[in-house]
Amino acid sequence: EAGVVQSPRYKIIEKKQPVAFWCNPISGHNTLYWYLQNLGQGPELLIRYENEEAVDDSQLPKDRFSAERLKGVDSTLKIQPAELGDSAVYLCASSLDSYTGELFFGEGSRLTVL
Amino acid sequence: TQLLEQSPQFLSIQEGENLTVYCNSSSVFSSLQWYRQEPGEGPVLLVTVVTGGEVKKLKRLTFQFGDARKDSSLHITAAQTGDTGLYLCAGIYGGATNKLIFGTGTLLAVQP
Numbered sequence: 001e002a003g004v005v006q007s008p009r010y011k012i013i014e015k016k017q018p019v020a021f022w023c024n025p026i027s028g029h030n031t032l033y034w035y036l037q038n039l040g041q042g043p044e045l046l047i048r049y050e051n052e053e054a055v056d057d058s059q060l061p062k063d064r065f066s067a068e069r070l071k072g073v074d075s076t077l078k079i080q081p082a083e084l085g086d087s088a089v090y091l092c093a094s095s096l097d098s099y100t101g102e103l104f105f106g107e108g109s110r111l112t113v114l
Numbered sequence: 115t116q117l118l119e120q121s122p123q124f125l126s127i128q129e130g131e132n133l134t135v136y137c138n139s140s141s142v143f144s145s146l147q148w149y150r151q152e153p154g155e156g157p158v159l160l161v162t163v164v165t166g167g168e169v170k171k172l173k174r175l176t177f178q179f180g181d182a183r184k185d186s187s188l189h190i191t192a193a194q195t196g197d198t199g200l201y202l203c204a205g206i207y208g209g210a211t212n213k214l215i216f217g218t219g220t221l222l223a224v225q226p
Contacts, residue, residue: 040124040219042120042216042219043216045214101145101162101214103214104159105155107155108155
């Protein structure tokens, strides 16, 4: 069975440019998470979806970040415009539901903003 | 704001040595997980502990959940180079909506 798939793996852009990341969760997983991870640190939650509903987006900087999960499957995370401080790894994870607790992560998308 | 502090932040040891990583919070967890992350990969779940005082063993790794469910430790016996990676604890806080918070991380380097 395929795991969580993310793309692109790497992205280099100049500041003020837009960027988008895509995530395909494990089939049948209702809960999808986007995390931001800085080098050597723990992931920080940006947004959590239950099916197509965003149930926790309190840590998402809504002035420049947006996310969607159409039809409750794939998800896209967008940053517009990107800032230097946005350079990080963006991890997508999925789980059967929020109550099982076990998260399965993708390999991440590493963003570098110049 | 819930905070999970891990210590040490960084650990470099020789193969064959033992080590312990700590995960502490002022809040009570409904359960706690430990993940390991290798470079260029996402974190992978190692274990989930649920009951206060619980001890779980995974080969050379021993995980302990504090009696009050506010802290946890990971002990590795006779470390190997393959144990190198970022170790993350993650606490699940119950309530109306379960929330999972990751710790600050411990970067382990095992030298041959």
